[in-house]
Amino acid sequence: MDCEKFDRVLMDLLYDELDEVTRAAATRHSDQCRRCRELLVSHRATRESTSLPLTEPPDGFESRIMAAEARFRSHLPWPQRAARAVTILSGYAMRPQLAMAALLLLTIGSSLILLRPKPGSHGSVVVTESGVPQKEDSLIVPIEEPAVPQAAAAPAASEVAGAEPHRTTELPAPGRGDDLEQEKGETELDLTRSKAEDDAFNVAMASYRAGQLLTAQKQFDVLFHAGGKHSAQAELLAAQATEKALGCPEALARFDSVAAGTSQEYVNTALWHSANCRKQMGETKRAALDFEKLLQTPVYAEAAKRALNELEAVGEGGPVLAEARKNRAPVDPKSGSTSEHAGAGGSLGGKAASPVRPPRFESKTAARSAPAPSLERTPPKKAPPAAVKPAAPPPKAQ
Amino acid sequence: MARYQRGDRDAFANLVRRHKTKVYNFILRHLRNPSTSEDIAQEVFLRVVQKAGDFKHEARFTTWLYTIARNLCIDTQRKQSLRKHPSLDQPLGDDPEGRTLGSNIEDRHPSSSVERSFVSGQLAGYIMNALDTLPPDQREVFFLREIANLPFKEIAEVTATGENTVKSRMRYALERLQGALSEFEDYARELK
Numbered sequence: 001m002d003c004e005k006f007d008r009v010l011m012d013l014l015y016d017e018l019d020e021v022t023r024a025a026a027t028r029h030s031d032q033c034r035r036c037r038e039l040l041v042s043h044r045a046t047r048e049s050t051s052l053p054l055t056e057p058p059d060g061f062e063s064r065i066m067a068a069e070a071r072f073r074s075h076l077p078w079p080q081r082a083a084r085a086v087t088i089l090s091g092y093a094m095r096p097q098l099a100m101a102a103l104l105l106l107t108i109g110s111s112l113i114l115l116r117p118k119p120g121s122h123g124s125v126v127v128t129e130s131g132v133p134q135k136e137d138s139l140i141v142p143i144e145e146p147a148v149p150q151a152a153a154a155p156a157a158s159e160v161a162g163a164e165p166h167r168t169t170e171l172p173a174p175g176r177g178d179d180l181e182q183e184k185g186e187t188e189l190d191l192t193r194s195k196a197e198d199d200a201f202n203v204a205m206a207s208y209r210a211g212q213l214l215t216a217q218k219q220f221d222v223l224f225h226a227g228g229k230h231s232a233q234a235e236l237l238a239a240q241a242t243e244k245a246l247g248c249p250e251a252l253a254r255f256d257s258v259a260a261g262t263s264q265e266y267v268n269t270a271l272w273h274s275a276n277c278r279k280q281m282g283e284t285k286r287a288a289l290d291f292e293k294l295l296q297t298p299v300y301a302e303a304a305k306r307a308l309n310e311l312e313a314v315g316e317g318g319p320v321l322a323e324a325r326k327n328r329a330p331v332d333p334k335s336g337s338t339s340e341h342a343g344a345g346g347s348l349g350g351k352a353a354s355p356v357r358p359p360r361f362e363s364k365t366a367a368r369s370a371p372a373p374s375l376e377r378t379p380p381k382k383a384p385p386a387a388v389k390p391a392a393p394p395p396k397a398q
Numbered sequence: 399m400a401r402y403q404r405g406d407r408d409a410f411a412n413l414v415r416r417h418k419t420k421v422y423n424f425i426l427r428h429l430r431n432p433s434t435s436e437d438i439a440q441e442v443f444l445r446v447v448q449k450a451g452d453f454k455h456e457a458r459f460t461t462w463l464y465t466i467a468r469n470l471c472i473d474t475q476r477k478q479s480l481r482k483h484p485s486l487d488q489p490l491g492d493d494p495e496g497r498t499l500g501s502n503i504e505d506r507h508p509s510s511s512v513e514r515s516f517v518s519g520q521l522a523g524y525i526m527n528a529l530d531t532l533p534p535d536q537r538e539v540f541f542l543r544e545i546a547n548l549p550f551k552e553i554a555e556v557t558a559t560g561e562n563t564v565k566s567r568m569r570y571a572l573e574r575l576q577g578a579l580s581e582f583e584d585y586a587r588e589l590k
Contacts, residue, residue: 010569011550011565011568011569012550012565015543015549015550017549017550042576043569043572043573043576045579046572046573046575046576046579047544047572049521049525049575049579050525050544050572050575050579051544052423052427052525052544052545053522054419054420054423054545055419055422055423055426055432056419056422057418057419057422057436057439058432058436061418061422061436061439061440062411062414062415062418064440065414065418065440065443065444066407066410066411066414068440068443068444068447069407069410069443069444069447072444072447072448073447083451084450084451087403087450087451
């Protein structure tokens with residue numbers, strides 16, 4: 001240490017505010033340096049000489065201060081008193097014990113809130129639902145049937161019992177664009193469409209059996225125009241419903257239309273009904289021709305033969321019947337059946353004209369509710385009654 | 399102070415008991431009037447009571463306490479600025495023969511020697527006169543150091559100056575007092 005540095009630390013050395021190292025260095029320097037030593041000694045002597053005696057404050061000084069303090073506390077306005085209380089409480093809050101206790105409580109509280117019971121460890125959960133469910137219009141869109149005219153499809157769909165106005169399916173999720181997914185979607189679409197057709201057919205059959213013939217007629221018409229798998233059958237059933245509801249004049253064109261079709265399964269049935277209608281309407285010539293055609297079919301041959309006999313018995317038929325008689329096979333006089341088709345039925349020249357019972361057909365779906373019903377034809381076993389009656393329960397015209 | 403902030407009045411009583419003498423003397427050296435000094439000293443402690451909630455323990459209590467005392471002294475001196483400073487020989491009361499400030503601050507425990515008592519009284523007068531001649535900033539530092547016994551760092555905080563400045567002021571004050579003492583030594587030598 002040199003004199004200049006000694007001068008800087010002189011006051012600290014004099015009032016003992018130096019650290020040990022600096023004080024030792026300063027002391028060593030003052031021991032070696034006369035000037036600095038004399039400086040230190042003179043200042044130390046001055047300090048000792050000028051130490052001022054302290055005067056005691058007057059008596060009662062402390063008590064007056066405490067009294068003033070008490071007055072101040074008693075006259076403290078409530079906001080300051082509240083602030084003082086807060087200060088006092090915050091002073092307690094700053095204690096480490098309280099801080100640790102608060103931290104512990106916070107940890108326990110957060111654990112109780114965040115910890116959940118394990119699955120199955122709690123009791124049964126009751127879920128209640130209120131309000132009206134809304135359709136997810138954004139996810140479900142109606143699918144239009146491409147083959148059905150919209151005007152015809154709409155009433156059909158609406159008349160199908162329980163059926164929705166539009167069949168719906170889920171939209172494919174974004175990103176599913178590969179072929180496999182597309183084929184899967186198309187398959188599901190076909191299944192959905194087939195199911196809807198079956199449902200519509202069952203509904204129409206239910207209407208038919210319930211005697212709601214006009215409704216059934218419309219529903220079958222819709223199915224026929226839709227061109228699905230039940231199209232041909234629906235056309236025939238629509239014609240039958242028309243016949244029962246409105247009579248032969250209205251139904252004849254429908255039967256003819258079916259008879260002109262390609263589905264042999266339904267052509268003969270339609271021809272049978274057409275012939276009977278013509279018979280009732282007095283068009284015996286055309287009726288006889290149709291019955292003649294039916295003689296070639298195993299199912300309707302016997303019934304057609306009896307119908308022709310009836311026409312002949314009442315003197316109708318004319319040259320057509322004569323021509324037909326030539327081509328007709330001989331009938332067994334006992335059984336009344338032809339040699340080709342032994343069975344129920346009278347001879348062409350029978351004793352009494354028995355009513356012709358039309359072939360009975362019934363949808364299998366009515367019995368087993370199968371999705372795709374088919375016609376079931378039942379050939380006449382006995383002599384049919386005079387009047388043409390359906391095998392189904394007698395429908396009532398609406 | 400922390401205990402008093404939590405509402406412990408005994409802690410405040412301890413604070414008053416511990417600091418009242420130094421605070422009172424610091425104010426008395428500044429104002430030179432015992433009555434005014436007593437009022438100001440009480441006001442200092444009352445300020446402590448009033449502002450106890452504001453004390454954040456960022457500084458030492460003594461620093462805060464002497465900052466209040468210094469500010470009150472400055473305010474009081476400013477109010478008394480037009481007044482003439484009382485002399486050490488000025489009577490403290492109405493009695494012209496009564497006690498003076500010089501006699502009030504002299505050594506209360508003089509030796510039995512009459513000569514020594516006389517010399518001590520004369521020395522105190524010399525010292526007080528020498529202190530009166532000090533510039534106010536040097537005198538202030540001297541009082542804070544010698545009466546309040548504050549370290550230089552705290553004095554710097556109380557006076558809002560640098561620590562080296564405080565040390566320089568203290569050194570100048572001591573050197574001035576040293577000159578006054580030299581004169582007194584010469585005077586005492588002449589007396590002998």
